[in-house]
Amino acid sequence: MxxxxxxxxxxxxxxxxxxxxxxxxxxxxxxxxxxxxxxxxxxxxxxxxxxxxxxxxxxxxxxxxxxxxxxxxxxxxxxxxxxNTFLYSETIPAMKKLKQQHCLIGIVSNKTRHRILETLHQEKITDTIDVIIGTENAKKPKPAPEPIWQAIEALHTDSSTTLYIGDSLTDAQTAFNAKVDFSAVLTGETQADEFNKYPYKNIFHSLAELC
CATH class of the missing domain: 1.10.150.240 (Putative phosphatase; domain 2)
Structure with missing residues (x-):
């Protein structure tokens, strides 16, 4: 898809x-x-x-x-x-490639929005992100579906053409609850077989495999 x-x-x-x-x-x-x-x-x-x-x-x-x-x-x-927060080496190339493909990009996190913005400003990639839903502006925290729905609404896009990417079972459950496709990335503490609890499209070792 x-x-x-x-x-x-x-x-x-x-x-x-x-x-x-x-x-x-x-x-x-x-x-x-x-x-x-x-x-x-x-x-x-x-x-x-x-x-x-x-x-x-x-x-x-x-x-x-x-x-x-x-x-x-x-x-x-x-x-x-x-x-003490560092973007993965694959992050900026992946974001830039998606933008070149005219995709919309958002961040949906249980971290605060202002803390995320600090890192994005530090790495000078704020222009690649179209929306950020953090804890201070989420109607409910993940794994509730509302943060994903808020991002979709803010971007004026559609859930049927949206993919959520995350490293944890909280992320997988959030996507499941929001009824959007999910892909896992193994850069966190969750092992590949643990994601079998929820449907997923792909399991990536890193974002370099995304696009």
Missing amino acids: LYKTYLFDFDYTLADSSKGIVLCFEKLLAQNGYPGKKPAEIKRTIGLFMPQAISILTGETAANTIKLLQKRYSILADKYMTK
Whole structure:
């Protein structure tokens, strides 16, 4: 199928922000008296809605406590995140090739929009992205379908010609819920056979195989 619109997750799909995320969580846990977690444990939460990730890593369930920890995490992220986030080498060539094919490109992520924009500005590729739906402007977080629907509506495009690309089961479930095609990329923590839980069109080792 020829897709007119390509929507991407951000963390572990377009960029590796694991160094920044691990650093911020290590400091958050230490500064607030929680037991430390191994980097691998922290990395497995990448892509989840932040309150969910905080709950998993701290064991907290009270909404007020999680909200406070999220604010403290955000302060750490302001200092450490963007300078420790790097686009994959395949990302910019893939974006430019899609634009040459007159495709629409969007980012749909459980990361904040402003944090994504910081990296895009840093890498000077904001002109290749037509829409960004982050947590602060999503009606509901992934895996709810609303963020994908919001991107489709903003782009005045159609779900039948839209492909969503992501690295996690959250991404696969989001595409399934939104009733759009999905392709997985193996640059994250999810293994290829894990994606068998949801329908997919392709499994790519990297975005170099996308187009």
